[in-house]
Each structure stands twice: as structure tokens, then as C-alpha cells.
Amino acid sequence: MLMNILPTQNSMIAPEIILGVDPGFGRMGWGVIKQEKNNTWKALGWGCVETPPKTELSDRLLVLRDELKKVIKKYKPASASVEKLFFFNNAKTAMDVGQARGVILLTMIDAGLKIAEFTPLQVKQAMTGYGKAEKSQMQKMVAMILGLKEKIKSDDAADALAVALCAGQCQKWNLLCGKK
Secondary structure: OOOOOOOOOOOOOOOOOEEEEOOOEEEEEEEEEHHHHOOOOOEEEEEEEEEEOOOOOHHHHHHHHHHHHHHHHOOOOHHHEEEEOOOOOHHHHHHHHHHHHHHHHHHEEEEEEEEEEEOOOHHHHHHOOOOOHHHHHHHHHHHHHHOOOOOOHHHHHHHHHHHHHHHHHHHHHHHHHOOO
16 A cells, blocks of 8 residues: 555645656656645656667666656655556567566665556556647646646646556545545
């Protein structure tokens, strides 16, 4: 289970920093959010790690691990969320992304983070109420929820922020329903 913080008497949820990751071996999006005292979400940072295309997969995986460690060290999240693999037309790409996802999960586990996983459908439903929402709809909703005035340039970073927000909403829901 993701959350082990109990609500206080006034039903405020203790602020927690959440890392969201959109996995990939060529591009890995990341986003870090924090719940404010007024129950709004704030983006602490986001970005996209790109690995050199003509590099061996094992070296690309090392880059992903090292860059994710830097993000974790800088923002000190208590929990993390990762998008699940959904569907790929190319089996080799799916296997490579699966390996990247494994490195990402292991890096999070090594950092002692609680981890949640969500399918793209679950993330879209949590953000927009519609499981087949377009990328542009998702980006607008993420920016609106986080109160961002600037456009998130990287689709991967926007997806990672959406995954983090999905985890945050699930944590909030579990607390309100009395689940730990």
C-alpha cells in the first residue's frame, strides 16, 4: 500500500513529496509534486532524461539509473509512481522499455520509496475522467491542477507529472476511505 500517514483531526493530509516516472529507454520523463497545506498540488520539478540513441542498451540503462538517483537525492520523495507498460507494436521496443522499467523500479526500491503503478488508462481517467483523453487534454489538465502558467514542453515530463498526480489522488482517496 502506498500510504501510511493517518489524517489529523481537521482532515488535513500530511504533505508528501511524490515522484512520477514515465518509463522509456530513449526518453524517461520524471516529475516531482508536493501537496500543499490547502490541499492543492505544487510541481517541485520535472524533466526528461534522454539517452544517446547509438549507445548500447546497458549503457543507456546506467544513464537512466544515475539520473534518477540524482532526482531522488535532490527532491527526497517519500513515494513514487510509475506508468505500467500497456501495448507495443514492436516486441524489441517493449522488451527494452521493460528493462528500463525494471532499472527504474529497482532504483526506487533501493532508495526506500513506496511505489505505485498505473496503466495509461488509469492515469487518463484520474486526470480527465476519460480513459482515451488526448495528450493535449492531459497536458492542459496537469498544468491546471498544478497551477502552471508555462507549457510543459516534454510530453514525457507531462506524463510523469500526471502519474505522480494519479498517485497523490489515490493516496488522498485511501486516507478518506480509512485505508492505509
